[in-house]
Amino acid sequence: MRFILTEDYEELSRRAAEIIAAQVREKPACVLGLATGSTPIGAYRELARMYREEGLDFSRARSFNLDEYYPMSPDHPQSYRYFMEKNLFSEINLPREMTAVPSGDTDNPPETCRAYDAAIEDAGGIDLQLLGIGQNGHIGFNEPDDTLYASTHLTPLTEDTIRANARFFSSAAEVPTHAISMGMGSILRARKILLLVSGKNKHEALKNLYHDKIDPHCPATFLKLHPDATVICDSEAYNG
Numbered sequence: 001m002r003f004i005l006t007e008d009y010e011e012l013s014r015r016a017a018e019i020i021a022a023q024v025r026e027k028p029a030c031v032l033g034l035a036t037g038s039t040p041i042g043a044y045r046e047l048a049r050m051y052r053e054e055g056l057d058f059s060r061a062r063s064f065n066l067d068e069y070y071p072m073s074p075d076h077p078q079s080y081r082y083f084m085e086k087n088l089f090s091e092i093n094l095p096r097e098m099t100a101v102p103s104g105d106t107d108n109p110p111e112t113c114r115a116y117d118a119a120i121e122d123a124g125g126i127d128l129q130l131l132g133i134g135q136n137g138h139i140g141f142n143e144p145d146d147t148l149y150a151s152t153h154l155t156p157l158t159e160d161t162i163r164a165n166a167r168f169f170s171s172a173a174e175v176p177t178h179a180i181s182m183g184m185g186s187i188l189r190a191r192k193i194l195l196l197v198s199g200k201n202k203h204e205a206l207k208n209l210y211h212d213k214i215d216p217h218c219p220a221t222f223l224k225l226h227p228d229a230t231v232i233c234d235s236e237a238y239n240g
């Protein structure tokens with residue numbers, strides 16, 4: 001695991017966008033694993049600027065998002081599909097039909113999950129997986145537990161996560177109680193991992209990545225098993 005310490009969120013976002021852009025330039029038909037949440041917004045903004053001003057070309061790329069609330073309609077303003085449209089897809093030339101977000105409105109979650117992993121495999125696997133981290137150490141919606149899931153799966157959200165995400169809804173009662181999430185195996189099979197950690201409230205989760213222990217109660221620690229994982233953190237996350 002490689003750590004990059006940045007001064008602030010702006011620098012973290014720039015460094016992340018540079019790594020993603022390098023992947024797209026090196027392999028234009030690459031497969032990107034994308035994440036939602038507050039953390040990647042700055043990197044997405046920078047990628048949009050690179051597209052507009054530097055001609056960064058996403059026309060041959062494709063993407064798979066980590067997760068989606070369940071049940072959730074794709075056009076709901078809090079859906080992750082909506083988030084991606086607003087923060088990235090509408091700002092770059094990644095063809096819409098090449099973007100995938102798990103369907104939060106499926107009536108057959110097990111089949112949707114199975115088909116999602118099969119689609120990633122058919123696409124040749126993920127070249128670069130972008131991740132945020134929860135205050136509780138989750139990645140995607142692989143929530144802390146005694147056991148974790150390898151494949152894309154339907155999962156209940158923890159109270160911690162519902163509380164953390166309530167800021168985007170009018171109340172905690174409106175936050176969906178479940179999500180469809182890539183599993184730990186779906187994530188760890190990506191050829192490269194890029195984890196972004198920003199802000200004081202991520203300090204405790206980040207500390208779990210420094211030592212050598214792997215702990216299902218902090219799912220991000222499994223990234224230590226990956227041969228090419230980079231963590232970019234800002235000074236607030238680092239210093240607490």
Ligand code: PGA
Binds near residue numbers: 037040132135138140
């Ligand atoms: P955040 O979420 O970027 O909004 O902090 C990250 C996560 O919960 O995975």
